[in-house]
Amino acid sequence: MFDTVYPQLIGLCTGALLLTSALLVWRHSLLASIRLLSVQGFALAALVAVIGLEEGEAEVIIVSVLVLLVKGMALPWVLAHETRATTRTDEAPRLNPTAGLLTVALLTILSYVVASRLLSGDTSISAHAAPIGLAMVLIGFLLLVTRRQAGSQLIGFLVLDNGIATVAFLTSGGVPLFLELGISLDVLLVVVILYVFAGRMRNKFGNTDIDQLRKLHD
Amino acid sequence: MTPVEAGMLGQVALLAAAVAAALLVPARWRSRVGGILCTLLAAAGVVTGVIALSGGQGSLTIPAALPMDPLVLSPDRLGGLVMVVVSAVGVLASLFGIGSARVASASRTAWASMAVFLFGMQLVPAATDVVSFLLLWEIMTLGSTALLLAHHATRGTVASALVWYSAMSQLSFFFVLAGFAVLAGATGDTGFAALATLDPASWQAGLAFVLLLLGFGGKAELVPLHVWVPRVLPEAPGHVAAAMSGAMVNIGVYGALLVCVRLLPNGPAWWGVLIMVLGGVSALYGILQASVASNLKVLLAYSTTENMGLVFLGLGASVLLRRDHATGAADAALLAALLLMVSHAAFKATLFLGAGAVARSTREMNLDRLGGLGGRMPWTAGAFGAAALGAAALPVTSGFVAEWMLLQALVHGSRVGGEVVSVTASVAMPLAVAVIALTAGLALLTFVKAYGIAFLARPRSEKAKQAREVPLIMRIPLVIGAILVIGLGLLPGPLAEALASAVGPAFTPDVRTIGLAGVDARGIDVVLDPATVVAIAALVLVPVLAAILVSARRHPTRVSPLPWAGGGSRLRPRMQYTATSYAEPLVRVFDDVLRPTRDVEVTHVGESRYLVERVHVEQSVSDVIETRFYRPVLGLAQRFGILARRAQNGSIHRYLSYSFVALLVVLIVVSL
Numbered sequence A: 001m002f003d004t005v006y007p008q009l010i011g012l013c014t015g016a017l018l019l020t021s022a023l024l025v026w027r028h029s030l031l032a033s034i035r036l037l038s039v040q041g042f043a044l045a046a047l048v049a050v051i052g053l054e055e056g057e058a059e060v061i062i063v064s065v066l067v068l069l070v071k072g073m074a075l076p077w078v079l080a081h082e083t084r085a086t087t088r089t090d091e092a093p094r095l096n097p098t099a100g101l102l103t104v105a106l107l108t109i110l111s112y113v114v115a116s117r118l119l120s121g122d123t124s125i126s127a128h129a130a131p132i133g134l135a136m137v138l139i140g141f142l143l144l145v146t147r148r149q150a151g152s153q154l155i156g157f158l159v160l161d162n163g164i165a166t167v168a169f170l171t172s173g174g175v176p177l178f179l180e181l182g183i184s185l186d187v188l189l190v191v192v193i194l195y196v197f198a199g200r201m202r203n204k205f206g207n208t209d210i211d212q213l214r215k216l217h218d
Numbered sequence B: 001m002t003p004v005e006a007g008m009l010g011q012v013a014l015l016a017a018a019v020a021a022a023l024l025v026p027a028r029w030r031s032r033v034g035g036i037l038c039t040l041l042a043a044a045g046v047v048t049g050v051i052a053l054s055g056g057q058g059s060l061t062i063p064a065a066l067p068m069d070p071l072v073l074s075p076d077r078l079g080g081l082v083m084v085v086v087s088a089v090g091v092l093a094s095l096f097g098i099g100s101a102r103v104a105s106a107s108r109t110a111w112a113s114m115a116v117f118l119f120g121m122q123l124v125p126a127a128t129d130v131v132s133f134l135l136l137w138e139i140m141t142l143g144s145t146a147l148l149l150a151h152h153a154t155r156g157t158v159a160s161a162l163v164w165y166s167a168m169s170q171l172s173f174f175f176v177l178a179g180f181a182v183l184a185g186a187t188g189d190t191g192f193a194a195l196a197t198l199d200p201a202s203w204q205a206g207l208a209f210v211l212l213l214l215g216f217g218g219k220a221e222l223v224p225l226h227v228w229v230p231r232v233l234p235e236a237p238g239h240v241a242a243a244m245s246g247a248m249v250n251i252g253v254y255g256a257l258l259v260c261v262r263l264l265p266n267g268p269a270w271w272g273v274l275i276m277v278l279g280g281v282s283a284l285y286g287i288l289q290a291s292v293a294s295n296l297k298v299l300l301a302y303s304t305t306e307n308m309g310l311v312f313l314g315l316g317a318s319v320l321l322r323r324d325h326a327t328g329a330a331d332a333a334l335l336a337a338l339l340l341m342v343s344h345a346a347f348k349a350t351l352f353l354g355a356g357a358v359a360r361s362t363r364e365m366n367l368d369r370l371g372g373l374g375g376r377m378p379w380t381a382g383a384f385g386a387a388a389l390g391a392a393a394l395p396v397t398s399g400f401v402a403e404w405m406l407l408q409a410l411v412h413g414s415r416v417g418g419e420v421v422s423v424t425a426s427v428a429m430p431l432a433v434a435v436i437a438l439t440a441g442l443a444l445l446t447f448v449k450a451y452g453i454a455f456l457a458r459p460r461s462e463k464a465k466q467a468r469e470v471p472l473i474m475r476i477p478l479v480i481g482a483i484l485v486i487g488l489g490l491l492p493g494p495l496a497e498a499l500a501s502a503v504g505p506a507f508t509p510d511v512r513t514i515g516l517a518g519v520d521a522r523g524i525d526v527v528l529d530p531a532t533v534v535a536i537a538a539l540v541l542v543p544v545l546a547a548i549l550v551s552a553r554r555h556p557t558r559v560s561p562l563p564w565a566g567g568g569s570r571l572r573p574r575m576q577y578t579a580t581s582y583a584e585p586l587v588r589v590f591d592d593v594l595r596p597t598r599d600v601e602v603t604h605v606g607e608s609r610y611l612v613e614r615v616h617v618e619q620s621v622s623d624v625i626e627t628r629f630y631r632p633v634l635g636l637a638q639r640f641g642i643l644a645r646r647a648q649n650g651s652i653h654r655y656l657s658y659s660f661v662a663l664l665v666v667l668i669v670v671s672l
Helices: A002-026 A030-055 A058-085 A097-118 A125-146 A150-172 A177-205 B003-024 B027-053 B077-100 B108-126 B130-149 B157-187 B203-219 B229-235 B238-263 B269-292 B296-323 B327-362 B378-391 B398-413 B423-455 B472-490 B492-502 B530-554 B579-589 B624-647 B652-671
Strands: B060-062 B071-073 B511-514 B518-521 B526-528 B596-604 B612-621
Touching: A002 A030, A002 A097, A002 A125, A002 A150, A030 A058, A030 A150, A058 A150, A058 A177, A097 A125, A097 B652, A125 A150, A125 B652, A150 A177, B003 B027, B003 B060, B003 B108, B027 B077, B027 B108, B027 B492, B071 B130, B077 B108, B077 B238, B077 B327, B077 B472, B077 B492, B108 B130, B108 B238, B130 B157, B130 B238, B157 B203, B157 B229, B157 B238, B203 B238, B203 B269, B229 B238, B229 B296, B238 B269, B238 B296, B238 B327, B269 B296, B269 B423, B269 B579, B296 B327, B296 B398, B296 B423, B327 B378, B327 B398, B327 B472, B327 B492, B327 B518, B378 B398, B378 B423, B378 B472, B398 B423, B398 B472, B398 B492, B398 B518, B398 B526, B423 B579, B472 B492, B472 B530, B492 B511, B492 B518, B518 B530, B579 B612
Parallel strands: none
Antiparallel strands: B060 B071, B511 B518, B518 B526, B596 B612
16 A cells, blocks of 8 residues: 555655745745745655655654754754844845746756766666755755855755755665764754854844855955 | 995984974074084985995885885985085085074074975985985975075065075976976886886977976076076075075986986987077076176075086086987086086085175175175185185186086087087087186186175275174084085096996996096096196295295385375275176176166255266166066966956855856766
8 A cells, every 4th residue: 555655655745845945946035935944844854754664664764753853843943033033134136036946947957867867777766756856955056056145045055955865865765863863963053053153244244145255265 | 224224214313303403402502402413414414425326225115105106215326426415515504504593593493494404405316216206305395495484584585585486496396297297107107217218219208308307407596497596595594595505406406417317318419409508598697697796695696507507518418419429528528517516516505604604794795895804704715715716617626627527528529539420519519618618707707706895805884894703613614615625626536436436337437537636537538637737836836936935025125105096095995896896897798688777866066067976876687587587477377366366256155156057067967
């Protein structure tokens, strides 16, 4: 019974991941982006859980709970808390939404092309879904490049991280528990540090537009 | 363990001891302990080199962590010779440093890097493969750079001089690296023995030769890679300048010898012509600049370019003549190049140490403000005078023997048994003779100026008037240097035999000791026996002089109250010749090459047009090659730098975009 539903569940989860990533490029409001990121975290957790059920490994299920807690709840909560606490400035990205969505489409096509070359021998269902992870990495990078505010940059970074995690889960059937624990805590720590940094930037310049940080070169 | 191995291990141990002492010993004792350990380090180099030169074998194997063959240090005879020369200069410089190093040049960094510099320099000739050669070469360069850095805090010009030095060192390192890379690529190995199997006529050998010649020429201060010399050496303390100009340049010569004698002997004729052109241009340009320089150290620095030019001229002539089967003359030219290298090390080290002594006593290097030091610093003046004779290639000095041998080789080179050897040789040899003749004349003028203006006549400034002789520890190396200059000139036979054995077994110059340690170059049938000539001259002159003196005693001395001087006595020191005025005719003759800038400022008395109160004359000679060649190249590089700044503007977004685009490009390439 589960075997017939399994491909559809994988498709549903990865579809949700891709959709949330595309919507992140489209939406400009910081709080809406954080909600989308939370949804993406849930989708990733669901994906891990599905893979765990298919393989019948309890450890992967625990990892999925961990992903749910960190990426679905803790990180969005930290981001939202900090964003609400300060004056909200909405994003004025360097790319308008239409061009952004077009780029997302192109990046997704590219990642499918690349993945078809790299994983040509692998015919499993999860390997078929792997290009989504690659597309998320590229979309995360696109967010990093086009967003001005430090908060949005952080979201781009997290999408990139989610993309890496997706590729890892889909191609290797998950990473060991300890490794996942370490990575998750690392990401959490990075986010906290970057938020403190963004807060200091705001105190110094009055906003978090990283275009202001131009004096880093000699 | 063979003596050579023990010697090299001893050098490693003494390096460690010297660096430790430089870092740990308190400032009061640092110069003494550091200097003595550096002297011992250099002395160990002399001993090792002498054993290796006399045929001693031995190798030091250093296992490398990198995936390659272990580094093997094993000096052959030629390496031993160079090791002796550079270490001997190192001994003199370290001894002098004990007394002369003060404040910045006696710092921890200075003494530690002095030891590192000496160590690298002494062991470069022991390298038997490309990797260890380049490694020790860089140790030497880094040591010398750190040494020069010592004075950066007190003098603003040091920084720019160092930038020039580092850039030019790295440029010559790049050339050497590229040259060896071509050789290694062609033979598939990095050992010198394997590199020597390449056919010199192949295009790889030609390319490698040009690259290596440029690289080693840069270290030997040849034009056009000499621009760092007149900037760096005046900034260096006397003993450091002596070690750099007396010893380090020999490593450049060693590199060229390595290529022309060991790795790629019997190269094509154009190699010889290229080396001769490079050497000839350097010799002429160097001595021209030296003759008009009024800073003593700049003068000596440019004179190094001249001497190295002559060494390369001899080397090039030997390559060319060997190709034309004039073996006797080719051997003599090679021998002349080696003689010149050895004698240059002796007199240039002494000259720079002398300049260091003058700088210590007067804190003045401008010849126009010196004068009258002969009476005030007799030891320094004597040693400097002897070395200046050597630099001017006058008889009974080693410089004379070397230039005599070079001229003999060139004169005998164009014909063998009455037959013209080749068109190239019959054009090149007379031209080279002309170059040497002009160089020798200008060198004489230069060193008459250097010695005469600095040590004779009356002091031209208050500082020169109050000069005192330097302490004993600094006089010892000066005197040893002067004795070497005269001794090697009086007894050239044994030296020439040792040099001839050093280039074996590839080449076997036929020289013998004749008479009172004179030299007999059998290949071209010429004999020079300075000691015998001096002895005979003494036999004749001593009675004559004695007779003159005795007869002079009989007549009372007439004291003239007013010596002839255009009707008046020369009361003021400023009425004497200065270095600038002495060189004035030369500047006029070579106006087009030197391009001096003159600034004459006349202050009139009141409203008068005819009465002059004061005339201020300023003349400066810039390095034409620097202003005409390097400056435009640097300007171009700077323009590219400004363009590159647009790409590198500090915006995080732009950097992220670069990474993103790079990632996309990689992905697209992968999927194609």
